[in-house]
Amino acid sequence: MASDLADPVPGINLGRLQALFQAETESFLRARPKSAALLQRAAKVMPDGVPMPWMGWLYDHAPPFVAGGQGCRFTDADGFEYVDFNLADLSNTLGYGDTPVARAVARQAGIGLQSLLPSENAIALSEALSGRTGMPFWQYTLSASAANTEVFRIARALTGQRKVVAFSGAYHGHIDATLVERGPEGQMQPAALGLSPDVARETVSVPFNDLGALRAALAPGDVAAVLTEPALTNSTLVLPDPGFLAEACRLTRAAGALFVLDETHTWQLAYGGMKRPMQLACDLLVLGKGLGSGVALGIYGMTAPLAEGLRAGRDGRRDGQKGIATGGTIHGNPLSTAAALAMLEEVQTEAGYVRISALGARLSDGIDALTRSYSLPWRAFRYGPRSGFCLTPHLPRSYDETLLSMHRGFNAARRVFMANRGIWDAIWSAGPQVGFSHGAEEIDLYLDVAADFLDRVM
Ligand SMILES: Cc1ncc(COP(=O)(O)O)c(C=O)c1O
Structure with a gap:
């Protein structure tokens, strides 16, 4: 279980969050036997089965192996498709395929x-x-x-x-x-x-x-x-x-x-x-x-x-x-x-940034509306295409304040829940970001799945 899932998240039912994390992680792993087999093979030649350590510890479950992708979507070795909101921690803001x-x-x-x-x-x-x-x-x-x-x-x-x-x-x-x-x-x-x-x-x-x-x-x-x-x-x-x-x-x-x-x-x-x-x-x-x-x-x-x-x-x-x-x-x-x-x-043209910033505002507005609808005193992070869940009423001004605004366990549960529903969310220290291949349809899908997640942990 993600280590921080022992700590309460204000406004969230901790028991439900823990149970959901457990069930969603089990179902994620059960549905991906091909990735599991690749990881076993990989572990014989690379420590933890990964070519560099972050791939092993950034997620609270075994990583899926990527088979390929097109636009903002990629597919794993077991055939599951994800809309990418992590963008390889901003090292792939364009997406996959014939770009x-x-x-x-x-x-x-x-x-x-x-x-x-x-x-x-x-x-x-x-x-x-x-x-x-x-x-x-x-x-x-x-x-x-x-x-x-x-x-x-x-x-x-x-x-x-x-x-x-x-x-x-x-x-x-x-x-x-x-x-x-x-x-x-x-x-x-x-x-x-x-x-x-x-x-x-x-x-x-x-x-x-x-x-x-x-x-x-x-x-x-x-x-x-x-x-x-x-x-x-x-x-x-x-x-x-x-x-x-x-x-x-x-x-x-x-x-x-x-x-x-x-x-x-x-x-x-x-x-x-x-x-x-x-x-x-x-x-x-x-x-x-x-x-x-x-x-x-x-x-x-x-x-x-x-x-x-x-x-x-x-x-x-x-x-x-x-x-x-x-x-x-x-x-x-x-x-x-x-x-x-x-x-x-x-x-990365001016028009390209105008487009993804508008989508970023749609995502941040959606997160704000979502948390308001559950009376959670939270904020959306926002700057252009970057968004995220800020778990405090005020946006942080320093690193110490960020420690209150994020929660590793909450993020881990949300990530795996969303992964099981076709969204590859950002790593815990970042926030979902709109890339140059996203459209409004993908933003709305993110918000729908996030709403479903909050419904289950209130
Ligand atoms: C702000 C910043 N600078 C530098 C780096 C290092 O980039 P790289 O890992 O590609 O060397 C990172 C990586 O995340 C970063 O976030």
């Missing part, structure tokens, strides 16, 4: 996937990204994690300072520098096994929307970079207070550090990322995941002075000096740049 990205990838495959030489794709992509974000220079990796790693190295090399500041509850990838948290005494400590205890000396974690804490973290003058998402997206959804990000950027620069926006997720929420509608300034901007919609890539934009610093570092390296440690054999390859170009030109 503009699939066609661009096929075209590129026909002429060459890799060369360790520049291709015109990367020029066109950098130009398109500059137009959309205002960041004039770009570099490429193969994941947002690697982009954040390189960004920190550039920041350290060019500021001469050492530490990084990140916000509690944020996730920026599986990189040492940000896999830290505050311990019970307020001290920084590694947030996972396998990290050197020293990582905790390099990073300071402060609460989001707390300028006083940020000022204190910057005061010693040893910070190279402050890294943040425009809104925290990995612990429900925490929006910035008006003016918070502008002042955070000003304070960061005043302390001689670089202000980095990680829009790996939020790029999927607004045209040009949240930087554009909120008119945010930054020194570096990180992208990844959904911009390739299934094809691996990471990208970061930078200001002209930083580009000059990076270039000078490379000149130094050519002359036998140390250069800034960036680069990788297949970074910026023609395949991932072709995929991202297709996303920008054919999918």
Whole structure:
């Protein structure tokens, strides 16, 4: 049973919730013998039977194996179809099958996937990204994690300072520098096994929307970079207070550090990322995941002075000096740049975002109406296409507040109930999001199934 199902959810009948979780999980597993057999076979060659650990522990039941899909729907090995509201945690916002990205990838495959030489794709992509974000220079990796790693190295090399500041509850990838948290005494400590205890000396974690804490973290003058998402997206959804990000950027620069926006997720929420509608300034901007919609890539934009610093570092390296440690054999390859170009030109258009934001409002309005109809004092999370169930009357402003607004057990029960009825809901720390292949029909289906779920647990 999902561990948190022992904790009550205000307004919900806990006994019914637990019984429903149990029955729905059993029925989910019983109906999927082919996935079970694949998992057994897989366990002989991969720990837990999965190629990377998240696939094993993100769900409170054995994962179904995916056979294929079309649009916003995928089918598992046992033939069950799901409408996808998790979007591979925003790394596949476009969907399945014969998409503009699939066609661009096929075209590129026909002429060459890799060369360790520049291709015109990367020029066109950098130009398109500059137009959309205002960041004039770009570099490429193969994941947002690697982009954040390189960004920190550039920041350290060019500021001469050492530490990084990140916000509690944020996730920026599986990189040492940000896999830290505050311990019970307020001290920084590694947030996972396998990290050197020293990582905790390099990073300071402060609460989001707390300028006083940020000022204190910057005061010693040893910070190279402050890294943040425009809104925290990995612990429900925490929006910035008006003016918070502008002042955070000003304070960061005043302390001689670089202000980095990680829009790996939020790029999927607004045209040009949240930087554009909120008119945010930054020194570096990180992208990844959904911009390739299934094809691996990471990208970061930078200001002209930083580009000059990076270039000078490379000149130094050519002359036998140390250069800034960036680069990788297949970074910026023609395949991932072709995929991202297709996303920008054919999918992530202004009209595309207007459409999915309207559907996102339909989903959020529907969740609000649903919880009101059950007199639950809840709110819908909402920003463009992103939605979700906020289990408190007020939207959270910090990570500590998000802990009250979400409930792992409630989410686990809802997820498996919905999976049995053809909806693949978001993982517990996120919220359902509308992708570029969804239509009104899928939103209404989500709301109908969610209503059925609430009916059974009141
Ligand atoms: C905000 C943010 N940044 C960076 C990453 C790392 O992305 P990747 O796992 O593709 O390296 C993630 C992953 O979820 C993320 O949410």
